[in-house]
Amino acid sequence: xxxxxxxxxxxxxxxxxxxxxxxxAPIGYAAVSSLYTVHRSGLGLTAPTKVFDPLGNYAxxxxxxxxxxxxxxxxxxxxxxxxxMLGAALVLALLIxxxxxxxxxxxxxSSFLPYAIPGVSAALVWSFMYSAQSSPVNRLLHPFxxxxxxxxxxxxxxxxxxxxxxxxxxxNMIIIYAALQSIPAEVLEAARxxxxxxLRVAWSVKIPFVRGALxxxxxxxxxxxxxxxxxxTVLLPVSGGSVSSTFTPIMSAQSAVAAxxxxxxxxxxxxxxxxxxxxxxxxxxxxxxxxxx
Amino acid sequence: xxxxxxxxRPVRARRDGTATSRIAVMALLGLSxxxxxxxxxxxxxxxxxxxxxxxxxxxxxxxxxxxxxxIARLSGQDGGIFWxxxxxxxxxxxxxxLLGTAFSALxxxxxxxxxxxxxxxxxxxxxxxVLVPKxxxxxxxxxxxxxxxxxxxxxxVLLPSVVSPFGVYLSRVFAAQTVPxxxxxxxxxDGAGELRIFRAIGVRMMLPALVTIFLFQFVEIWNNYLLxxxxxxxxxxxxxxxxxxGWNASHVAVPPPLVVIGSLxxxxxxxxxxxxxxxxxxxxxxxxxxx
Numbered sequence: 001x002x003x004x005x006x007x008x009x010x011x012x013x014x015x016x017x018x019x020x021x022x023x024x025a026p027i028g029y030a031a032v033s034s035l036y037t038v039h040r041s042g043l044g045l046t047a048p049t050k051v052f053d054p055l056g057n058y059a060x061x062x063x064x065x066x067x068x069x070x071x072x073x074x075x076x077x078x079x080x081x082x083x084x085m086l087g088a089a090l091v092l093a094l095l096i097x098x099x100x101x102x103x104x105x106x107x108x109x110s111s112f113l114p115y116a117i118p119g120v121s122a123a124l125v126w127s128f129m130y131s132a133q134s135s136p137v138n139r140l141l142h143p144f145x146x147x148x149x150x151x152x153x154x155x156x157x158x159x160x161x162x163x164x165x166x167x168x169x170x171x172n173m174i175i176i177y178a179a180l181q182s183i184p185a186e187v188l189e190a191a192r193x194x195x196x197x198x199l200r201v202a203w204s205v206k207i208p209f210v211r212g213a214l215x216x217x218x219x220x221x222x223x224x225x226x227x228x229x230x231x232x233t234v235l236l237p238v239s240g241g242s243v244s245s246t247f248t249p250i251m252s253a254q255s256a257v258a259a260x261x262x263x264x265x266x267x268x269x270x271x272x273x274x275x276x277x278x279x280x281x282x283x284x285x286x287x288x289x290x291x292x293x
Numbered sequence: 294x295x296x297x298x299x300x301x302r303p304v305r306a307r308r309d310g311t312a313t314s315r316i317a318v319m320a321l322l323g324l325s326x327x328x329x330x331x332x333x334x335x336x337x338x339x340x341x342x343x344x345x346x347x348x349x350x351x352x353x354x355x356x357x358x359x360x361x362x363x364i365a366r367l368s369g370q371d372g373g374i375f376w377x378x379x380x381x382x383x384x385x386x387x388x389x390x391l392l393g394t395a396f397s398a399l400x401x402x403x404x405x406x407x408x409x410x411x412x413x414x415x416x417x418x419x420x421x422x423v424l425v426p427k428x429x430x431x432x433x434x435x436x437x438x439x440x441x442x443x444x445x446x447x448x449x450v451l452l453p454s455v456v457s458p459f460g461v462y463l464s465r466v467f468a469a470q471t472v473p474x475x476x477x478x479x480x481x482x483d484g485a486g487e488l489r490i491f492r493a494i495g496v497r498m499m500l501p502a503l504v505t506i507f508l509f510q511f512v513e514i515w516n517n518y519l520l521x522x523x524x525x526x527x528x529x530x531x532x533x534x535x536x537x538x539g540w541n542a543s544h545v546a547v548p549p550p551l552v553v554i555g556s557l558x559x560x561x562x563x564x565x566x567x568x569x570x571x572x573x574x575x576x577x578x579x580x581x582x583x584x
Binding site for chain 1: 311314315317318319321322325326328329330331332333335336339347348351352353395396397399400402403404406407409411412415418422424425426427428429430432433434435436437452453455456458461487488491512515516518519523534535537538541542549552553556559560563564566567568571
């Protein structure tokens with residue numbers, strides 16, 4: 001019955017066609033164009049020419065100080081921000097789940113609300129929180145003689161981290177909270193009968209139970225860190241120079257596009273994708289091994 | 294699957310929880326609520342202050358009332374372009390999410406309910422695509438669009454927005470859960486065609502799930518900044534997020550208080566949608582995340 005067998009493919013056809021055009025083709029395009037290097041005449045008066053040079057852009061990227069430091073910056077960001085955010089999300093979920101909590105609905109909603117704010121709008125609002133002229137945070141701290149220089153070049157990465165944490169902690173909390181809700185009541189009852197304290201139950205029963213949710217939120221957060229773009233881009237014009245146009249790898253690739261060097265931007269994107277894929281894979285392997293042990 | 298199990302645990306007895314643990318828990322929760330609500334509260338308070346006083350005072354309490362005057366100024370700036378941006382955002386997100394949900398529903402339903410050659414490959418590609426950073430497609434897409442002269446064309450924002458691997462994944466999960474094979478068989482015995490069965494039975498049973506997918510995609514498109522910022526140079530075509538960032542970067546041309554007020558106005562529709570449709574959100578997130 002060829003008709004019965006073809007029908008499901010027809011159902012999938014609109015998605016597949018667009019998927020090929022908007023996902024698969026760009027990846028292929030990026031991979032192929034990264035193999036060409038752009039040559040300009042000294043004065044830039046004639047049109048640049050493209051030369052097939054499979055490793056040229058990759059070699060250049062690996063020697064490009066700005067690109068490498070953008071990778072390092074985002075790696076540092078991920079190593080600090082992801083555990084802090086997920087730790088906060090886990091603690092929040094456990095607190096809201098605890099017997100001592102009242103007004104659970106309110107606290108769940110208030111932490112989740114920032115997720116409803118588009119990333120760019122959140123960054124705009126926080127840029128006012130940070131700005132030397134308007135910072136309501138520093139106004140609050142003023143009586144104590146404290147003032148936080150949010151745009152200081154040492155601090156600005158963590159000011160960005162705070163915006164990302166504010167936006168996503170509640171989202172991750174909801175995922176972990178949902179996993180907590182699916183712990184069978186008998187398991188918790190048994191732990192309590194054995195005389196375990198609330199903290200002990202949280203540590204030995206609840207946290208191991210939500211491991212899957214934690215692994216998943218970690219992988220999504222790693223991917224999110226790799227594509228860090230919106231928040232630093234919004235802060236760039238108001239940061240007084242501490243956020244550069246190559247602050248993150250995506251920003252670096254975009255500035256290569258702006259400079260007219262598409263193949264170089266493509267090579268940076270491909271390198272970033274390979275790195276993210278590698279890190280996610282290693283993370284899955286590590287957490288998987290622990291599970292078997 | 295745990296949209297249902299969420300409610301399964303019976304309410305535990307209220308008696309336990311000592312006074313100290315209760316105070317500690319509530320103090321920590323109160324602190325976290327302050328952190329999450331502080332910037333939003335500041336945004337609300339500042340937008341209601343008379344124009345120009347947005348950055349004076351502590352920022353934590355109302356002072357005078359100028360909300361309507363502020364909105365009038367917002368509407369007056371650059372010939373009322375702000376409302377054009379809002380309309381653009383609603384159109385991009387509405388159309389993109391609607392088509393995306395329809396395509397996701399069709400594909401997810403087929404993946405869940407039919408056995409056909411290539412099914413495994415399609416689902417594998419969908420899962421892989423969920424895990425690849427979406428931003429990485431944006432730069433090559435920009436290059437491809439400039440190759441076919443689609444820059445400054447709304448299609449350059451709409452076409453990529455319509456593809457939602459996560460939507461396909463969710464509708465496959467939901468279709469497998471909520472649409473029983475027996476009902477489909479009954480429809481076939483009555484002589485209905487497959488498309489008709491999908492429309493009359495599949496879509497109806499999956500409707501709550503489809504609302505979730507629509508919402509997810511709506512917000513995802515609203516959140517996507519890099520793509521429209523790259524492919525739309527003409528500011529009359531931009532969505533509100535791109536427009537506001539442009540205003541913010543041009544401190545001299547546009548007074549910063551307008552950015553504050555614009556931010557509040559641009560966020561209100563999403564906040565309302567969120568509060569109204571909470572239960573759909575939670576069902577969707579947990580179905581996607583907890584296995």
